[in-house]
Amino acid sequence: MPSYPTELSDDAAPANRLRQQEEAIHDLTQQLSERTAEVGMLRMLLADEAQHQSQETHLLRIFRYTSVAIGILKGPEFVVELANPAMCALWARPEAELLGRPIFSVLPEAAKQGFEELLAQVMQTGIPFIGTEMPVVLQREGNLGTVYFDLVYEPFPDADGRINRVIVTATDVTSRLKTRDQSDKLLAQERELHELKSNFVTMASHEFRTPMGTILSSASLIGRYNGADDGEKRERHVQRIKAAVHGLTDLLNDFLSLGQMEQETMHGQPQPLELQTFCAEILDDMQGMVKIGQHFVYQHLAGALTVSIDGSMLRNILVNLLVNASKYSSEGKSIELTTAVQDNLLVVTVRDEGIGIPDADKDKLFINFFRARNAIHVQGTGLGLYIVKRYVDLLGGTISFTSQLDSGTIFTVQLPIYPFVA
Template sequence: MNQVEEPQGLSQDINALVQRMPIEVMQRMPDIDAVLDYLLSCISEVVVSDVITISLLDGDKVRNFRSYYPNDLSYLQANDIFNVDEYVALKQAYTTHQPVLTADTHNDPDWIIDDRTQWIRSHIAIPMFTQDAFFGFIFLQGMTPNQFSDQDVRRIQPLVAQTSLAVHLATIYRQQEQTTSELEALYNATSVLLTTDNVRMLGGQIAEAVVKEFAHVDCGVILVDLYSPQLERLPRAGIEGLSTAEPLYLDGPGLVPSAIRSGITTYAPDVSQDTRYVANVPEAKSELVIPLRTNNNIIGVLDLQSTQTHSFSPNDVRVLEAFAQRAAVAIENARLYEEIRTFATDQEQLLAERTLELREAKEQVETILNYSSDGVAFTTQDGHIIRTNTAFEKIFGPLTRTDENLSIVELIDIDPQQSNDCAAALVRVASGVSQSERLIATTINRDTNPTYIDTTLAAVRNSRDHVSGIVFTIRDISDLKKMEEGLRDALAHEMELNQLKSQFIAVVSHEFRTPLATILSAKDGLERYYERMNDQQRARNFNQIDSNVTRMTEMLNDLLSLTLDETPHKQKDRSHIDLSAVFRSAYEDLLASIGTGYDITFDITGKVQNVRCDITQMQHIFINLVENAIKYSSESKVVRVTLDYQEDQWQLTVSDTGIGIPEADQSHIFDPFIRGANVGNKRGTGLGLSIVERAVRHHDGNIEFSSIQNKGTTFIVTIPYSVNQLDHSASGPL
């Protein structure tokens, strides 16, 4: 493209370029740098320039944003910042909204030549604006005097509108990105504000959050001390060595005290140019101090320092001020919490002292209760158990969670056979009718063991003299009851012994009186009339004496048998015997001593074998049972005796068809001196069955009977081999 020789062709190219620009811009969105680079390249096609720069307004400043160097086709992110009022050409373009051409900067008296501008010899400042706002400049810069002319200004004018619109759209998008970034930074920073209620720890977390979002800075929270003019520094974060521990005072010099006093954000983009800055750290180049405000009170500041000048943009300040508002609330809450915690600690200390006193008193009472042998229970007015001591649970068994609504009445009035009337006593005490009540009750604990208790219940009254509960004192008197029962049983036994003694004396007196009288009568007859008696008469008297002496001997033997020693050493009297032979011999002796007319049989069944036993006691068993069967037989005189050798035991069965045993006497038939009420005048001591029962018991056997009055009686004796056969070596296997 030849700008001078082909102005008509250039005009057509510019128009085509202008028409193509919106499409190209939209294709490059949202990459702002790509959009700006495209716009800069378009301008370079229209006007030959050494440097083309797009600058944007940043508050009251102008910031060079993007530069293009056509000669080497390179782009550069620019960061120069300056005031609009610093350069006349900028101010004029800003005011008139018209391009300003400076053909030769060295010949323009208003042009300022410094380190940043001395290389520029020709310059065009083109304002960028829309209908609503002014937002920046396009700078064309040349290193040759008179490099730009009015014709260049006219050539670039068609591109300005499209470039302004494109830059405006890119700026809006960048602002949206920046707003999103600010919100994200604010969210990230404020996320730490609720993680602790310790002021110093919270201050450190706030500083770390700011440093995390803004690199190359040092940050710290400085608070107003409520009780001292000296400001309180909280832990800082960021670049090491960029802060100082020098004390700060509210009325002293420095940006921090100034911001606290004024309540306004204070920013020194270049601390060397700010007289309020106190030079403590040479590395610090800029400082931003943001007040922490709550309810119109300044509680401190957020202090940020950087090693770079102009480190904080207006956007940065806006984000940090929003963050500072939330941080101030968090710090104020943490302070209030610490005050509450201090107050609570003081109150807790006071409460702890009072609690200790109460605990000591409570422990004293609990010690008394827990080591008391009496059970104690505290209940509601209607008897529901609230608390018990150890002795109470020993009496009634441990209470579980399922017993939370258990009424003490259910424990004490549990025995349906006893009218404990605990419920009525509870009502009287709870209603104030009675101050206390006493009960002697029989209850049942959790192991279903009967428990005898002596219970006293009394009302517990509060400060208003109202009944607030009932206390039960329960004493286990089971041992006393057992002693009482033991004494009662002993008394009954003693009375029974006295009765037996009287009965024994009566029986012995009666049984011995008759034979003694007969003996005495026979003796007197022999002494007086011996010479007159014939041989038959003398023999009759002698026989009377012999038979009655025999009778008395039998009675004495029965009494001796009744006092049989039961100690284990009596087993030495046992030996292996043929029991069938012993019983057979006794059977034959009995047959020889009775009269005629009896139907008596003795049968032996099973495999006959020797058994180890006391032969005398075996004879007592057999003779007493068979004699009784014969003695009390009816007119039929039928007696059946059977010895049966079984697998593990032997069994003796004696049955008769005699008078039987009355039902009322059957429960005492084995007691000494007890005889059936229907025996009439039949001779006997009432000791025979007692002797049999003891002999059977000595051999760990069992005796049982069945009897129907006037129909007969059957006795069955069963004794196991295992008890008898203690010494197999005596006779070999049985």
């Protein structure tokens, strides 16, 4: 505060006092203005600080609640400095277990998979790393499994420009890969089915001509043999017609079975089945399909006579195997069928005395439309054993064979049997 004189002349005293008061007021006003400015500046600083804190709070909320997994690793040991809940979920570790610890000490199963080298490279070069659908072996629910991630390693420089941190973002794309793989498999199956049907139509149109020609030829010739001594000739053509009809029936059955199986519309429906009666009925139905002099021999070797299994599928397996045995065997040969029940398995064997299978063709025998090189002269579609294999697979069984040229073939089918349902 200014000091005022205590003694003034009579004429100068009022004027001086007034001037001194005005100066004092001016000084006070200036000081007040300066204080007001300081208060305003303080308010601005407080407002800026509040806004900054609000932004930090907002960014922290984004960091914590975003669905993108984010973590920050610091130093050469890649210590976890920050990890949002999404990243904790991907790493399958709680935040308290992660923070302040080297990541590969917390996730030891992820070590030695090349990620340490990638992180070190990002820190050294300052060049980000972007990886797509990268496999990572991680422990989930107590078991090790492969998980696939889209990964980004971004360098995070300090204020002085030195890179001592890496921002890690990750997205679990395992389900995406599984979906894509399933789509690829379905597409491949669809292409295979389309090709299969196309090949079948081409083959069927060719295979239909021969039996239809046989039927027409024999039917027209039968009309000429009307004499008393022509009975043998008529019977021969009747048998040719029957054989041709059986061939057409087999062709159509192959087509129907193939369509059902490829569309995966068939499922095993176990029912009680008495083996001896079942096999006897099949062999009786097939008597008209075999060559002259061929005959079936059936024997049940061991185990229960009644089993629980899908009879329709088992019938298709046996019929196709028995038809093949007859087709590739000469007239007068025997065809053996045996059954046995061992260790909850139904074991079926079909033995013939036919032409056998060349060694070079044995690994291709169950491929659709494949025919062994020594069977080209025999009418057929090349689908019989393929269909047998598909039925066996549907029933959860196995099929194997042994064969020697000109000495016959033995097919062995093992099928699981089911408990009887009360």
